Amino acid sequence: MTLEELGSRQLADGPFVNADYCEVSTATRLLGDRWSLLVVRELFVGNTRFTEIQEALPGLSRGLLASRLGYLTRLGIVDRRVADGTDLRAKYSYALSDSGKALGPVLTALGDWAAKWKPPTATNVGGEAMLDLEQLRESFDPSAMPADRMQIQFLLSDSDAAWLRADRTGVRACRGVNEGSPDLVVRTSLSTLNGLYWGQSTCREAIARHDISFDGPMAYAQAFSGWFANRPAVRGVESDGPDRSEGGDAEKVHF
Template sequence: MRTYGQYCPIVRAVEVLGDRWTLLIVRDMLIGATRFNEIARGLPGLSRALLSRRLRQLHNDGLIERSADGYTLTEAGEQLRPIVFGLADWGARYAFGDPRPEELDPEVLMWWMHGQVDTSQVRKRSVIQVEVADRRRTFWLVLEPGEASVCNYDPGFDIDAVLKSDLRTLYQMWEGEIELNEGLRAGTISLTGTRTAIRALPGMLGFSPVAPLVRAARHS
């Protein structure tokens, strides 16, 4: 391993965390990813071979350990939480702007969204159809008691609500740049369906874990 040749704790931390993709792997594990395929699906630009190598490095450095369900963060890994979200806070204030075209992937967004849906109040199956108008893509969020999944094909269940917008706007809603109700009022987001589903959706539809930081930066 190449080092910086300086005796300093900052240097040692950078040597552990400074490789490409490493902090994003830690980010995804901090918000709940535990299995290899879960991490890979949330980071489609990362090859599986390189993911294996980065996980091995994190294990060797004492930040993660293998478990029956895949991988878990050690205490040292968990202690990175304030650092990772501190970077998110700084990024929201000083480095965040409009999304670049190459940052907009509908499948990644839907994977992220399904992982943050609050199913604690779901008593029976509910299906949310998400239409990405400018990409001509449709996804289905299938919500069951205590579980959410995302489908790239029609699961064949009754649709309770339809959420429709362009991909850029959906990303901005997810990241906290705009509020769902703000988009509905502006007409950039459409939400139709049963009265019960429309009322429940804003409370169930999870947003990015960094959305509160983005909202705070936006209003500061």
């Protein structure tokens, strides 16, 4: 079935679809909602169970995820299968069909476009830059994890928040508060994270100043800074961090 044929169908529980303009218009009507392509992305990286997908997409409710999976199944993009029994909590697993796998280059192209052309980092009400998620993700070293899967929630004093998740599929970082249960909660500020990133202070010093605190196992808190072994402070890269002098770029935050 072509995209034009799919676009002429009205699918229950899915976005309104009606072919017009061109194939691009049809594709955006079919998959242009907030969550469909993100669900497809999770299937690409190996999250095939309902709970795995939900944990990876904070803000997506169980009801809406069920609706998206059902919609993608009816489109022929996702196949629902009886689970293999290794996880007694999961009755079904999900996999991409040939149609779904064909979206791989589309997701790659969208990611490449965003990496190159996304707008400059937004600033919060206080004028300080929001957390740079790409720097946070790239600085994390999965080989240093004490478990096969880790989730870290960052709660920042300026009302910003982000979470980082690392597992067998790689490392991802997202803004906001994850509804799941993090292994470690880090309470700090952007300026403190920036200082740790560039080596302007150590985690021990930040703890002594009460600039950072942890909720979680003591062993995780003690090992926290070692998980981010790819930051310049560890690699020995000379800091070109925020210039606080007059006229400097005081909003550039690298961690």
